[in-house]
Amino acid sequence: MDVMVYETQKWLNENYTGKNGYIPLDLSDESEIKGRTGWTTIYALLRAFQIRLGIEKPADSFGPATRAAFNSNFENGIIEQAEDSEEEDDIYAIIQGALWCKGYSTGLGTITRQFKKSVGDAIKLLKRE
16 A cells, blocks of 8 residues: 555545545555555546536546646646745645656655645656666
């Protein structure tokens, strides 16, 4: 079991269960997905991302509606925050969770809901690889 994947799964359930279109992850001890990255977790991240963007009917795919909603919400893309920034946003937490699920460390021990240098560095490494 990957602890950071499990933290991501717990965060998703805690923050998105009950929201339209989110399907809670089964994190019981008998669950085959607990702490493991797989399509179920990837779909949960994608649905949380779409819900955060304001998409009324989230789905298990990233298509034109998701791209349009992202561009509408973040005209200049997502910008790395200054180290002294206190701004928090679920979009940053979803990015952190996606990185962990793909095996990239953010250098953080928990989801911070911020996009500081350590998260930016993880994205740069992902792009290089």
